[in-house]
Amino acid sequence: MVGKLDDALRFQQTALSLRAQRQELLASNIANADTPNYKARDIDFSTALKNALANSGEPSAARLTTSAPAHLAGGNPNTLPDGTPVLYRNATQGNVDGNTVDADVERNQFTDNALRYEAGLTLIGAQIKNLLAAVQG
């Protein structure tokens, strides 16, 4: 029974978790809008979702415990935990200091991603209501 509930909610749950990870990437881009030589990064969401759904049954890769902020996480910084590559954004108008963050693009994507996250939450909420209706009859 629990496994079926899990299956019913898995797709939306995976999508939400990826949206949250993308939000973190975009927040990093915005925070580093003035950092010399920083390159803006993003993921291809459909590839990421495919990868995450394909790997969702398996436990995620083992991680080293980090007890201080300076410790290396042990994971590959160029991929998400499920192996999706984290790409670099193509610069339309690069800065002289080597920074490729376009603040407008990032803010746009950030708001878009936040809205899609909330849409995902609404969908999960509706799914839970449906399941509850089925349970209560």
Next chain:
Amino acid sequence: MSLFNIFNVAGSGMSAQGQRLNAVASNIANADSSTSSTGQVYKAKEVVFEAVPMGPQQGTGVQVQQVVEDQSPPKMVYDPKNPQADAKGYVAMPNVNVVEEMVNMISASRSYETNVDTMNAAKTMLLKTLTLGQ
């Protein structure tokens, strides 16, 4: 949880932009100081940002790597009555470019605001997540 890490990332951005604003304030305040506590003429200060990994995943914050001083020569102003004037009557004034500082100030405050917006958006998303299933 990635969304919680946004607070750290945006917070590091706010703190770094705050330090940049601090340097700008110091430069503007000292734009006319012909001497400083070191006995030398005041030199314009500027912060250098650096990206720093934050959190278990791809989060990248900002920190101030160093504060550099503008090494361009001081502005020489002819003012023979000034007690700090040299033998030819010139006083060394700071190499602060006020227009540059104002631009820097606006840029820093805009970036600060953007980071605050980022943090607020993450907070809204987390709060909405908490109401899931109600």
